[in-house]
Amino acid sequence: MPSATDLQTSRGPSSGARYEWVDALRLVAAVAVFVQHSFESSGLTFLNAIPPAISPGVFGVVLFFLISGFVMPLSARGSFNIPQFALRRIFRIIPGVLFCYALLLIVPSLVPPHHLSWLWTAGWKTWAANLLLIQDYVGAKAFLGVTWTLSLEFAWYGLFALCWQWRGERSIDLLCKAATVLMVLVTVVSLILEHRAPMGRLGMIYAAIIGAQSYRWIGGAISGKRMAAWAAVFLLVMMFANVVAFGYFTNPRITFAQSFWPWLIAPAIYFAGVVLAGRRETGRVTAVMARFGKVSFSIYMLHSIALGGTFWIEDDILRIVTALVVTLLASFVMYRWVELPGIAMGRHLARRVGDRWNRRQRAFT
Template sequence: MDARRPSIGHAGGRGRGQNDLNAQERSQPAGRGEVRIDIVDVLRGIAASAVVVQHVAESSGLPGLWYLLELAPGVFGVVLFFLISGFVIPLSVRGVSDWRAYALRRVFRIYPLTLFAFALLAALMLLGALPPADAPWYVWLANLLLLQDFVRVPALLGVTWTLPIEFAWYTLFGLSFFLLGRRGLRLLSLAYPIGMVGLIALSLLLEIRLPFGRIGMLYAALIGMQCFRFAGGEIGRREILVSCGVFVGLMMVANWVAFGHFSHPNIKLHHALMPWALASLLFFVALFRIKLASPPSWIGQGLLFLGRISFSVYLLHPIVMGLVHPFAEGLAFIVAVCGLTLPLAWLSFTYIEKPGIEMGRALVRRRRTVAA
C-alpha cells in the first residue's frame, strides 16, 4: 500500500485551499500517516451489513430476531457510515483545483446510483412487480432532489434520508476547506461541539425536541475527519483523544435528550445509546490500530467486497425486499434478499456507480484543460 501522510494542508488563511492541495500530494515515510483504505472498506462492509440486518429482521416475520432489533443495528450502521465518510472526504480533494471541481465530483459520487435506484423503482412499479406509489409528479421530484423530508412529502425510497445529511457534510467540509484551508477545518472542529452544547441547552430550556440523531450524524463525520487529520500527523494524540471523548460524551447527552427526556414513536433510549457507543468504539479501535485477533481471511475478503459495493447494497436492498416479500417469509425471505441484493449491487457498482465516479473525474479534468 502506498504510504502517505494524508495531511490536508499546511497553509492557512482565506483562499488557501489550493496551497493545501499541493502540500497534501507529497509522499511521506510510512508510519502514523499511512492511509489504510482496506480497513475503511472493511468498516463499510460491516456498516452495510448492519443496515441490511436491521431491515430484513424487521420484515422477515421471524419472532426470534427481536434481540437483533433491540441492538438497533441499522442505527449502528448509519453512524459507522458517517464516521467513515468524515475520514475519507479529505482524500476527495486530492487533485481538485477549486470548490467547483470538488462539488462536481461529490455530485457524481452520489447521484448516478441514486437516479438509477429511483429509475429501477419506477420501472418495477410500472411493470407491476412492486405496488404503485400513487404519488404525484412533485413527490417524485422532491425525492429525486432528496428534499422529501424538508417539504414533507412521502419518501419513495426510505434509505435516502441519509443522503441530504451526506451532502450537508460535503458542504460544511468544502466551505471550511476552500475558504480557510486547514484553519477552517480547525475552526469547524471547535465550533461544532460548541454548537451542540448550545442546541442541547436550547432543547431543554424551551422543551423542544430537536433531531439530534441527524445533527449527530454530521458530528460523526466531523470526528471521522479529525481521525484522518490525526492519521496524517496534522493534529496530536492529545487533541484527537479530547475530540473523541467530547464527541462520545456529547452524543450520549444529546441522545438522552432526544430519546430519554423526550420520546420518539419508534426509537427508545437504548436504541440510540448502544449503537452510537458501539459504532464509535469499533471505528476508533480499527483506525487507531489497537491489536485484535485478525478475522479469518475469507471473512476479511467478504467484508472488503461488501465495503466496495456498500453504497449499492444500501440503496438497492429495500427494492429487493419489496420484490421478494410477496413470495417468501422467514428464513427463505432473508436468504432470497441477500442472494439477490449482492449480485444486483455488484452489477450496479460496476456499471453505474464506478462509471459515474469516473464521469465526475473526467468532467473535472475537462474543466482543468479548458481553463489552461
C-alpha cells in the first residue's frame, strides 16, 4: 500500500503532490475504523448506538480497498515482474504485522494477565496461521482482529500481479467484467442454494478492481462516461449482493444497515475524491490530512492495541482520547522505524532480483 510519500520517492516530486488525496482518504478510512472499535468498547449509550447504525469500520475497510485498487497500477508502471512486485508488497505489510505481534507479547506485562496473555501459550499452528494471515480460514484465533483484511489485500495483490503480467493495464477492463459477472453469479447461486456466501469479502476485491479502473480514468485511458458507468454498475451489484447476504440471509456480526450504508457512502466519498483529483481541486486541507494519512497503516494496525492498553482509564471519553493520542504517536514511530525501513528493504531486494533477472535475460540473448 504505497502512500503518496512513497510515490513521491519513486516517481519524482510532482507525483507526490498530485496524489496527496490518496493519503488524505486513507486517513479518513483509518479514523473510521478507530471510531468503530472505540465506540464498541465504550460504556456510553449514545456512542454504542453508532456502530450498529452505520458501521464506520466497514466504511473504512471498503474505502481502504478502493484506494488499494487505485495505487496498484500506479506502483506497477514501468518495468514489471512478479518477484519484484511480490517483494515490495511483502515488505510493505509484513514488518508492521510483526512489530504489532511483538507489541502484543509485551502488553501483558503492562496490564492484568487476562488481557492478551494467551499469546504466550498459543500453539505453533496458531502462530503459523497468524504469521501467514490465514487465521480466519483455518479456524485459528486471531492475534489482532484487524489483520483479517490483510489476507484479502494479499489476494488482491496476487490477482493484480498475474493479470498485469499477462496483459498490463488492459487487464483491468477484463477484471472489471469478470468481477461483475462473478459477484452477480455467486449472489444468484447463493439464493438458489439457500446458502449464504461471503459477499462482503468478495466485494472487497471487487472494490479494489474498480479502484484500479478509476486510475485508468485519471490517466486518460478511459472516458469519464465509461468510468461513471462502471461506478454505477459496481454500486448496483454491491447493493444486490448486500441485500442477499445481509438482508435475505443474516450475519451474526453485521446487520443489513451495517453493510448497506458503508457500501454506499464509501464509494461516494472515494469517487468524489477521484473527480476532484482529476480536476486538480484537492486543496490545502487535503495536503494537511495527507501528512497524517501517510501513517494510516500504522493507525489501522495499532489502534486496537492502544484501546486495550488504556482499558484501566475509567472515564470512557478520556480513554478514547488517550487511546487516539497514543495511537497517533505510536503510528509515527512505527512508520519511521518499521514501515520506512521495510519499504527500503523491499525496494533493495527487488532491485537485486531485477538485476539478476536482467543478467539472465542478457545471457540467453
